[in-house]
Amino acid sequence: MSLYERKTTVERAIGVAVLVFVLFAPQLVSGFWMDTVLTQTFILGIGAASLVFLSAYGGMISLAQAGLMGIAGYALGNMVTERVEGGETKGLLLGWDPTLSVVLAVLLTVGIGILFGAVASRSFGIYFLMLTLTYSVIVFLFVSQVTQVGGFSPIAGIDRYTPGFMGDVVNDRQRLYYVSLAVALVVYALIRYLVRTPFGIALEGIRDEPVRLASLGYNVTLHRTLAFGIGSLIAGVAGVLFAWWSGQLSPSDIGLQATIQLLVIAVIGGLTRIEGAWLGAFAYIWISNEVTNRIPEGGLWLIGGSFNTVIGLAFLAIVIASPDGLMGLWDRIWNGLRGRGGTGEPAVATGSAGSQA
């Protein structure tokens, strides 16, 4: 067996083991772990996957994904909640049918994503990064200033108006768990499929050599816009799931902190491989939980500061040591074993983080 084949086998074995574990996790672990750690891993992983998809296969590191998740969540929240006595008071309170609202919310997100993408598609690299960062800020400012759709107080009760198949999300968190898992698997499969289509391959070409592709007749701008649209579809789905999971949405779920959080997740996991999204999400949530539980009240030992310092240092360490994140570390270990003649593996998608000039 060549090294590459062996690596693939190992990865598949791990994948199967993980899948088996998560299928039975609700019976194995406590409610807190299932609900707060694992479900959130799936959901944030989907959000990070939209980022990783764009960066790994499109060469576009987009900081707008948290904003797009927020658009979907806020749209859902506004459409689905209704004005009842003793009920919600924030938002448009339209009270529409939940299933329809989900579809509309995701469509709205895709529409806005395509609009954002159209404006950003002519920017590359660092300019693209900064521009998408400001998109997230625009969304944040919009939902906090336009108080008709939200304001600084949370829009609440979103988890009480779910489509039939979701059941009672408030009390039965298991169904949400399995739905998130299913959606995560679908998104993963979708992305893996997409990169094998002509569209996906052209996208990788645009990532590597935009000028050459343009001279071959590909409409680079359109391609990138559509890729951004797909990314916003994934982010929109994540946003809807997040709204159900959290039950409430506030601008702090969208702002600068949320954006950086999603970026940290993607970078920790690895900006070059899709699996990195979920790996990064799990690592981030687990670290944040453990660290917050263990930091003595009032600050870290010696240097003061809080969990943010820890995660900042971890992030820094990863960017310096392994810019491709944990998945990149994994790849590098296997590459290091090539030594005496492992067969050549397909080039791992390099993205633009770290290894490019």
Place this chain on the structure above:
Amino acid sequence: MSRRTVGKWKLVLPLAALALGTSLLATSALGASGGAVKVAVVTDCKGAFGGAYEVGAAGANIALAQFAGGKVKNNKKPSAGISGAKAGGKAIQIVGYGCGDDTPATILKETRRLMQQAGADVMVGPLSGDEAVAVANWAKARPTKTVIIGTAGSQDPTLQIAPKNVFRYHGDGAQWNAGIGEIVYKKLGWRKAAIIMDDYSFGWTSAAGIIADFCAIGGQITKRVFPPLNTTDYSSYVRQLPPPGQVDGYFWVVGGTGTGPALKAFEQAYGQIKPTQHSGNLFLWFLTGFQDVAPRLIGSYVGGFGTAPGLKGKAVNQYHAFAKKTYPGLTNANFDDGFLYNYYQATKALVDGLNKSGGAVGVRLQRALPRTLSAPFNISNGGNVKLDANRQAIQDQWPVQIVKGPGGTPAVTLTGYVPNVDQTFGGLFKKSSPPPGRTQPPCVKKKLPWQGKIREVKNGVVTNTVIK
């Protein structure tokens, strides 16, 4: 190592790690069990109110020391915790001092961590308005958990949302400002005023109290200005205020980090601030970092915080004495700070409730929590606050005047006593009415329950003179 061995090793290791991880998850998922009542004390350690972290923790600890026999672990650091507290025959275990940052996202994270992972049954907190809205929404879906609000001033948690397991033993932001409108109307002769407020729920709620009071007695709010919460440059907003000739005064409800900059911007637009032309809410008490503007507010009348700094009385002295014994490093200024006092009251109520329920939590605790609670800063009802039907306190309020304190720093002194302020302002705010907002409440004349009953306070003593 041969390639085959390496291959096997590569296969086994991750699976072993996975198995190890699973068992770690499973074990760390088991919380401590036992018969203790688990309590989470949640304040802010970052954000606009980050300085209140230790202060809030101190309030909770003092109450536990005084009423539950607890001993603080470190009398210089409240967040170090407390041991030996017991109520209703069960030990009280503080599972953690939560750290919010004035945003709903973080407080929900802390809530899940402390209430779900660590398994706390009761939360004493949170600290800020939007956080309380988020926690109230969370609590609505979990009737077996109990929330006793720390010092949050938003109206929704106990009026519009009002779940049965959320309690608040102090006034909300509107209640804190009861009386100030009437005082400036009568004492300073204000008839027309402009108000500038942060464009979010606490700003609106706090302003609602001022507007309701001022308009009820016949004043007129001629202009409302809403700078957004994170404004960098207040000059354009301040300029929307009418110039000093066109109004008798300005109400300042800009808070958090914006109080100082907004005041500076005002001075740059209209010249020096005159204390007889400026009033506002409790944020004007805390201008600690803005020494170039703060001195000019000396003499202005400002809304209260539900506390009565400088009030003379036996209950107050007892409170101060015990608190000082517990934390010698803190001063009376700290004990009179709402951030400490409200946590103290909330925890006191918790101990009372546990004693009555025999240590039971959940719905039984909610039934046992006191509907009348002794309060050093309340004079009415024999020195007790009462809860209304929504578990919201009806509390005496104490408008203050800013004076020059020791060392030249601004301090506050009591100037008025407003008895029995309820959350609805005599029916003005209803459950079905929209929450305070940019146009809510409208400026209408009304007879409020305490109108014409506000008494002068001189040197910490409530006189019998009604303010005319």
Place this chain on the structure above:
Amino acid sequence: MKLPRGLGTFDRPVAERIRAWGVMGTVPRVVAAGLVLFSLLYVIVIADPVVDVGSWRTTNFGSAIDNPGAFLFTLLDALTFAGLLFIVASGFSLIFGLMRVVNMAHGSFYLLGGYIAYEIQQSMTGVGFSVQPNEVNTWEWVLPLLVAMGAVALFGLAIQQLLLRWNQGQDLRQALITIAVSVIVADQVIAHFPRHVPAGTKPFGGNAVGIGWPGWTNRLVDMHIWGVQYSLARLVMLALGAAVGVALWLWLYRTRTGMVIRAGVDDRQMTSALGINIQVTFAIAFAVGAALVALGATVGTSQGNISQGQDGVWLLNSLVVVIIGGMGSLIGAVAGSLLFGLVTAFSTAYLPTAGADCCTQYSPVLTFVLMALVLAFRPRGLFGRAA
């Protein structure tokens, strides 16, 4: 730095250029131009002052013709705020222009600089409120400024040498590194400042504090037109911004170091091959950029406050300015600051106020809409250079 792009490229007849746009190119341009023209007309002519019932034409002050004083006020507000923006954003732009480093830790440098200035001034004037503003003399403002600039410059230099020197050329990696630095530095600053606080107040926690302008700035200056009296402190802010701009221009275009910097911007390898120590130049440029941020922080803290969260605010402000104006361009930073300042001030003052739910609260959104508009037509900003 090169001449701004656009000047000197009008070599094709205008008609031919317009024809090259095509329909898809013309429509958005016409729409955008129409919006800009409408806004100008609205401010100058169309707006009405407040009457009892509002309409889409009602604004706080009315049009420029109704109330020229308010117009001048707003214009001055815009210019003075632009001055501050320019000081803070120029460092950001300089660092990118020369080293292609997007310094996302820019905001946390601001935070650090502001708090240092506060600490120094507090230790000079005495903590607490016994200080009347005319007691803050000029030296008590200048020394905190200098100390803050020096400290942040050294700090920035350390960051650059430790973390950014060995991975030059890897733009995105450096951006990620600076993001990590920003998270760490902001958290640490919040944990350790403010330190000098009045008795009874809790230190640390990133609480909001401010410093005072020198006392003599605390007066209104008569502008002699339309009865406008404007704050001297704000005019000083504008003067400082202009001074920084002139100083930067002189440095870049009239000194040897500046010449090297411009050469390094154009062609780093060639400059190095000519025997010039490009690393020293980078270090100097980064230190200067960091010092500029600290200068901006001192001014911003005098004008407003310094508190947790200001790092995010000022990073975004700088980002918007350089995105609009173009990275690495001095004139771009000027243009970006002016546009940002104008939109902020004028949108707040002149957006309709038809009822309390409309519309001045949308002014923060407008600045970002402006940015998106600029980028739709010039993806690299108004004066941006090709990467």
